Amino acid sequence: MVSLSLDEVGAAYGRRRVLSGVSVGPLRGGEVTAVIGPNAAGKSTLFKRILGHVAGDGHVRLEAVRPPRDAIVYMPQDFSAKAALSVYESIILAAKQNDSGWHVSDAKLMRVENIMASLRISELAFRGLGELSGGQRQLVSIAQALVRDPEVLLMDEPTSALDLSRQVEVLAHMHHLAKSKELLVLIALHDLNHVLRYCDQVIVIADGTMVAAGPVEKVVTEELLSRVYGVRARLEICSEKRPFLIIDGLSGPSPSA
Numbered sequence: 217m218v219s220l221s222l223d224e225v226g227a228a229y230g231r232r233r234v235l236s237g238v239s240v241g242p243l244r245g246g247e248v249t250a251v252i253g254p255n256a257a258g259k260s261t262l263f264k265r266i267l268g269h270v271a272g273d274g275h276v277r278l279e280a281v282r283p284p285r286d287a288i289v290y291m292p293q294d295f296s297a298k299a300a301l302s303v304y305e306s307i308i309l310a311a312k313q314n315d316s317g318w319h320v321s322d323a324k325l326m327r328v329e330n331i332m333a334s335l336r337i338s339e340l341a342f343r344g345l346g347e348l349s350g351g352q353r354q355l356v357s358i359a360q361a362l363v364r365d366p367e368v369l370l371m372d373e374p375t376s377a378l379d380l381s382r383q384v385e386v387l388a389h390m391h392h393l394a395k396s397k398e399l400l401v402l403i404a405l406h407d408l409n410h411v412l413r414y415c416d417q418v419i420v421i422a423d424g425t426m427v428a429a430g431p432v433e434k435v436v437t438e439e440l441l442s443r444v445y446g447v448r449a450r451l452e453i454c455s456e457k458r459p460f461l462i463i464d465g466l467s468g469p470s471p472s473a
């Protein structure tokens with residue numbers, strides 16, 4: 217089974233060190249791990265460090281069937297790149313990314329069609345990428361990642377442009393894929409109710425440092441949310457006996473104080 221361990225991982229852009237001390241794992245196939253933290257905390261940088269796109273100290277240890285460049289697939293936060301391709305062509309191209317030769321097997325074409333159907337984007341097949349809405353483009357980006365059949369999937373805010381039902385659909389689908397295919401998913405998210413609902417583990421980063429990591433229900437506490445985000449939060453249990461979060465305001469002194 218695929219596994220990923222991070223040992224005192226840090227990262228720097230040139231001389232500017234923006235991340236340090238991320239130690240976690242081994243994370244294993246079948247688990248969905250959220251990466252959370254305020255804006256500019258270092259979440260995307262952590263993904264780029266795991267991919268080897270930025271340099272840094274510490275060790276990233278991956279145990280996978282395929283070499284890292286095939287096993288790890290990254291879905292970046294910015295999915296707006298324009299290309300004169302149809303949706304269908306762009307997903308086939310993604311499926312061919314690590315292949316040599318021009319032939320596309322029937323199995324691969326079937327896979328493309330199944331993934332498009334599972335994300336409910338089949339009707340967009342022959343639309344140009346440049347003609348899509350932000351949410352449609354984000355769903356295509358998810359399809360491009362899934363079609364590469366990753367062992368480790370790094371998703372940077374994959375639901376940021378999606379409506380409520382699509383958010384739920386995509387996150388439930390990712391959770392199901394992780395369990396059914398022993399896929400290891402790391403997913404940067406800002407919506408902590410989604411984290412509580414769909415993720416098993418969480419890594420919390422603030423100001424370029426890991427401040428906590430572990431099972432979601434142990435790590436996401438009112439105290440942590442006050443410390444990391446500066447909010448007054450209440451963790452309640454809903455009628456289905458699941459935790460959910462209510463934010464009452466900021467935890468600092470009120471403006472009139």
Ligand SMILES: Nc1ncnc2c1ncn2[C@@H]1O[C@H](COP(=O)(O)OP(=O)(O)OP(=O)(O)O)[C@@H](O)[C@H]1O
Nearest residue numbers: 229232234253254255256257258259260261262293
């Ligand atoms: N290419 C780059 N060159 C220099 N600094 C960068 C670069 N990319 C990001 N940074 C800096 O690294 C820090 C972490 O950025 P990062 O994008 O990892 O944050 P993030 O947690 O993903 O934020 P957000 O939630 O806003 O997407 C920030 O201070 C950012 O300005």
